[in-house]
Amino acid sequence: MEYPVxxxxxxxxxxxxxxxxxxxxxxxxDQAGDPYLKYPEECWFCGACRMDCPKNCxxxxxxxxxx
Amino acid sequence: MFEQRxxxxxxxxxxxxxxxxxxxxxxxxxxxxxxxxxxxxKANINRSGCGAAGNDHFMAVLETxxxxxxxxxFLTWYKRLTQGLxxxxxxxxxxxxxxxxxxxxxxxxxxQMRIDTENNDFVRTKSFxxxxxxxxxxxxxxxxxxxSKEAEDAGVKCIRQVYITDLLKQEExxxxxxxxxxxxxxxxxxxxxxxxxATGNVSRxxxxxxxxxxxxxHSPYNNGSAQAMAYKAGADLKNxxxxxxxxxxxxxxASALNAIVGMGGYIVNSLGERYVLKYHEQxxxxxxWTMPWGTYWELKEGRGPCYFDVRHLSDxxxxxxxxxxxxxxxxxxxxxxxxxxLDLKKDLLEIQISEGQIPAFVGSVTGIxxxxxxxxxxxxxxxxxxxxxxxxNLAGSMAVGEAAGEAAADEILRNSIQIKPDPEIISxxxxxxxxxxxxxxxxxxxxFEGKLHQVMAEYVGIGRTKLGLETGIKELKKLKDLTKVLxxxxxxxxxxxxxxxxxxxxxxxxIRGALTREESRFGLSHYRGDYPETNPEWHVSLxxxxxxxxxxxxxxxxxxx
Numbered sequence: 001m002e003y004p005v006x007x008x009x010x011x012x013x014x015x016x017x018x019x020x021x022x023x024x025x026x027x028x029x030d031q032a033g034d035p036y037l038k039y040p041e042e043c044w045f046c047g048a049c050r051m052d053c054p055k056n057c058x059x060x061x062x063x064x065x066x067x
Numbered sequence: 068m069f070e071q072r073x074x075x076x077x078x079x080x081x082x083x084x085x086x087x088x089x090x091x092x093x094x095x096x097x098x099x100x101x102x103x104x105x106x107x108x109k110a111n112i113n114r115s116g117c118g119a120a121g122n123d124h125f126m127a128v129l130e131t132x133x134x135x136x137x138x139x140x141f142l143t144w145y146k147r148l149t150q151g152l153x154x155x156x157x158x159x160x161x162x163x164x165x166x167x168x169x170x171x172x173x174x175x176x177x178x179q180m181r182i183d184t185e186n187n188d189f190v191r192t193k194s195f196x197x198x199x200x201x202x203x204x205x206x207x208x209x210x211x212x213x214x215s216k217e218a219e220d221a222g223v224k225c226i227r228q229v230y231i232t233d234l235l236k237q238e239e240x241x242x243x244x245x246x247x248x249x250x251x252x253x254x255x256x257x258x259x260x261x262x263x264x265a266t267g268n269v270s271r272x273x274x275x276x277x278x279x280x281x282x283x284x285h286s287p288y289n290n291g292s293a294q295a296m297a298y299k300a301g302a303d304l305k306n307x308x309x310x311x312x313x314x315x316x317x318x319x320x321a322s323a324l325n326a327i328v329g330m331g332g333y334i335v336n337s338l339g340e341r342y343v344l345k346y347h348e349q350x351x352x353x354x355x356w357t358m359p360w361g362t363y364w365e366l367k368e369g370r371g372p373c374y375f376d377v378r379h380l381s382d383x384x385x386x387x388x389x390x391x392x393x394x395x396x397x398x399x400x401x402x403x404x405x406x407x408x409l410d411l412k413k414d415l416l417e418i419q420i421s422e423g424q425i426p427a428f429v430g431s432v433t434g435i436x437x438x439x440x441x442x443x444x445x446x447x448x449x450x451x452x453x454x455x456x457x458x459x460n461l462a463g464s465m466a467v468g469e470a471a472g473e474a475a476a477d478e479i480l481r482n483s484i485q486i487k488p489d490p491e492i493i494s495x496x497x498x499x500x501x502x503x504x505x506x507x508x509x510x511x512x513x514x515f516e517g518k519l520h521q522v523m524a525e526y527v528g529i530g531r532t533k534l535g536l537e538t539g540i541k542e543l544k545k546l547k548d549l550t551k552v553l554x555x556x557x558x559x560x561x562x563x564x565x566x567x568x569x570x571x572x573x574x575x576x577x578i579r580g581a582l583t584r585e586e587s588r589f590g591l592s593h594y595r596g597d598y599p600e601t602n603p604e605w606h607v608s609l610x611x612x613x614x615x616x617x618x619x620x621x622x623x624x625x626x627x628x
Contacts, residue, residue, distance in 0.1 A: 023110045023119040024281070024288050025228065025249060025559055039559065041513070042281045044288070045319070046120040047398030051208065060399045066277050066318045067407045 002063050004043045005050075009034050011057035018049035018058060069557040071501045072252040078486070079105040079224070081475050082259035084231050084244060085293065087116020087286075088461055089452025089468030090265030091214050094223040096472030097263075102479060104223045104472075105257060109230040109249060109562060110288065112215050116267060117286045117427070117453070118461055122207035123396035124325055125173070125180065126429060126462040127166045129189070135199030138163035144198050145430070145458070148354060150588070151625035152306060152432040152608050153456055160439045161470035162458045169466055170203070176213055179206040182391055190387070192329035195429065196354045202329060204387070206395055207461070214465075229255050230562045231292065232500040234262065234300045234448070235488050241300055241448040242486045245496040249558035254497050260447070260484040261475040264293035264435065265468060267453035268427030271516070272570045273310070274524035275422045277318040280516060284313060284320045284421045285453075291425060293454035294435055295569035298576070302443040303436040303610040305456050305623075307573065308580030309592040311426030311433075312359040312529070316375075317417035319403045323375065324358065326392035330384050332377040334358060334418070336370040355428065359420045360590030363529060366420075374415035385412055420591070423528055425573060427453025429460040432589075436610060440478075441471035444612070447484070449475045503564045508554030512563045515553055518546060519570060527578050532597045536582045543575055580609050583620060 005027070007018070014033040026039045027049060037043070045066070050058040081097040083090045086108030094106040108115050128141045135141075141163055142155045174180050180203060183190050191200035219225055231246035235258070243258040269291035270283040281287040298304050314324050314334070328334075328351045336342045346361035347353035362373050377388060389411060393400040403409075409416060426433050435443055435450040437457060443450050451457075451471035452464035459467065526539030550568055555561035586602035587594045607622040 020111050021114040021119075023115050023286060025110055025562070041279070042287070044119075044281050044283065044286065045321075045399050045403075046286075047402075048114040048120040051114075051120060051398055052212070060402050062319070062403055062406050063279070065279065066282060066403070 002061060003037050003040050004045060004061055004063060005037045006059040006061050007035055008057040011055045013055050015054060017052050017054070021048045021052060023048055069561070070252055070504065071254060074254050074256065076256040076258070077105060078258045079103045080259065080479050081261050081263065081472065082107065082243060082257050083263045083265060083472070085116070085264065085266035085452070086110070086112035086215070086225070087265060087267055087452065087464070088118045088211065088214070089464040090263070091218050092465045092468030093263045093265055093451055093472035095214070095218045095221055096469040097476040098218070098221045098223045100473065100476035100480065102476050105226060105259070106218060106223050107226040107229050107231060107246070107257065109228065111227045112225050114211050116211070117289070118207065118211050119286065120208070120398040121395050122210060122461045123204060123392045124202040124461070125170070125205050125207070126201045126460055127170050127203055128163055128201065129167060129170065133199060140198055141201065144196070146626070148196065148430040149432050151606070151627060154626050157437065157439050157457050161441060161467045162463055165466050165469065166462060169462070169469065176217055178210055178213060182206060194325050194329040194352065196349055196352060202325070204391060206391070208395055208398070226255070230565060231296070232565050233496045234296045235492065235496065236300060237486060237488055240446040240484070242484070242488055245493065245500060247500050247558065247561070249562045252558060254500065256493055258486050258488060260479045260486065262448055263471045263475050264297060264448065264450040264454055265452045266293040269294070269425035269570060269573060270422070272425065272519065272523055272574060273423035273528065274520040275320065276419045277320065280520060282320050283424070284315055284322065285424060285427060289453065290566035290569050291573045292566065292569045293450060294425070295572045297435045297443055297445070297448065297450060298572065298611070298613055300445050300448060301613055302445045302448060303612045304434065304576060305436040305610055306433045306580065306608050307425070307576040307611060308584050308609065309426065309433045309589055310423040310577060311428060311431065312423055312591045313355060313421045313428070314358050314362060314418045315421045316403065317419050320421050321397040321400055321403070323393060323400070324355070326388060326396060327375050327377060328352065330377070330380060330388050330392070332375055332380065334362070334373065335376045335415070336365045336373050338370055342370070355430065356590035356592060362418070362420055363591055372417050374417050376415055377411055378413065423523065425577070427459045429458065429463060431459055432456060432608070440474040441467060442474065503553060503555040503561055506552065506554035508556060509552035510549055512553060512555070512560055512567055515546065515549060516567050519567070519574060522546070523574055527574070527581060529591045529594060531581050531593070531595050533582065536578050539578050543571065543578065546571055576611050579618065579620065580611060584609060
């Protein structure tokens with residue numbers, strides 16, 4: 001499946017809030033400190049990662065099966 | 068490599084398992100009594116649970132004057148809604164007696180409860196056959212982070228990313244819990260004089276219509292660990308056979324029904340008929356279960372697809388729905404509409420019957436049985452919120468959580484409990500927690516769950532018969548054998564493996580209950596094709612428990628007071 005949580009790393013400040021807020025433990029930080037969605041198939045599409053993002057750099061993209 | 072690392076042992080007065088709305092309120096309430104409190108969650112508490120990303124309705128009785136806005140009228144309605152299978156004495160003590168105070172508290176901590184800013188007043192709507200407008204429409208987008216901060220500021224110790232696998236018992240009493248940190252592999256032994264379970268409902272046990280099991284109405288991370296742990300500890304679980312279905316947008320299982328029918332929206336079939344009226348005299352204003360029930364028959368008889376229709380609403384009502392309700396309850400709702408190309412002012416919104424869930428909604432009669440003090444049938448073990456039977460939408464969960472935290476604290480303040488857990492039991496529970504790491508992973512956890520969803524949907528779903536349920540039992544036995552080849556290679560998957568085993572246990576209880584209850588009740592929740600009528604002789608609750616390792620079941624009469 002496509003990645004439903006799209007993080008624009010050119011804007012991200014690596015604050016870690018999206019990883020902290022995700023209720024499903026789906027977002028992890030890589031060695032450089034950039035967040036990534038490790039378990040895309042377990043996404044609830046809730047938007048908790050996006051809500052408190054200080055850089056407004058997260059988009060939620062629904063897979064075609066949900067549209 | 069993920070492996071078992073340090074052992075962390077912590078002692079506290081009250082341990083709360085589950086950091087959603089109920090658990091956080093329980094922790095805060097126990098802490099306000101001056102006790103040492105630990106709140107543990109497998110995620111991060113800040114945005115945990117069903118209310119992670121917001122909520123738009125807060126059910127309250129405010130006693131503003133009209134007859135319906137009184138605790139008495141509320142309880143009369145609630146008894147009718149639950150068909151007497153929930154003890155309204157419990158609801159009075161844990162909800163109606165404290166809900167006004169809770170609304171005041173929410174305002175005090177900065178939650179916007181009065182969205183009519185011009186008149187500084189509440190906006191209230193009604194749905195689900197309520198006698199009046201009990202639902203305050205509010206802005207709950209920041210509710211969870213705010214109450215989590217309140218709890219931490221009050222001195223609650225929050226333990227994050229720790230999955231609890233088992234309760235710890237000392238003779239008959241629960242005295243703590245055992246779990247592991249899903250990120251670093253530390254094991255946790257949490258000793259407590261009292262434990263409050265608050266891990267919500269079960270949203271991921273049935274087949275999801277979209278094919279994505281985590282695309283669920285309520286939090287898909289709610290896997291029933293509270294109900295499973297309570298059962299294993301000997302507590303009574305109530306009415307497990309009633310599985311809940313609701314109506315959600317097509318392929319996007321988001322809350323919308325309450326907002327839409329609360330604003331006067333219609334539910335129509337492909338012929339344009341408001342069909343719910345055929346199944347209940349109150350139509351879209353009837354109880355929740357009548358709407359998926361009617362939709363099921365419309366689809367079956369060839370009049371689908373079915374839709375939410377809000378095109379007739381006034382501009383003002385539409386503005387309220389599209390700005391203050393739908394995206395406040397589900398943050399991504401308008402993204403879905405935009406990406407699908409839907410304009411709800413002009414277009415119908417296609418709907419579906421949601422995945423089945425072990426329910427948590429207003430009127431649910433299923434979960435851990437609790438008394439007026441939120442105590443289960445096991446000493447030292449309390450429960451609140453979606454996992455317990457009382458009243459469990461957001462407002463209900465918060466009120467019951469507060470009541471449970473207070474009651475647990477009061478018990479400890481009255482009697483001090485000496486805790487000396489048996490080290491042998493601790494070491495057994497620790498071994499069980501980490502065991503899947505030792506196994507060769509022959510079966511992916513997601514495939515195991517997929518098979519569970521298939522069995523539940525096909526044999527224990529909508530429409531049940533004796534033969535089908537017996538087939539379900541056989542299929543679950545095969546799945547149980549497969550748990551031996553479910554392995555894990557990291558903490559996240561280890562958590563999912565435990566979650567799946569909890570769901571499997573609860574699935575067995577659903578089937579056992581469904582097979583025993585030879586009648587139909589609450590629409591699709593329990594529709595036996597071989598016993599299609601509601602039978603007054605079955606106007607009872609079914610309690611299931613484990614007595615000395617043997618499953619037991621008893622009938623408990625409905626409440627008539």
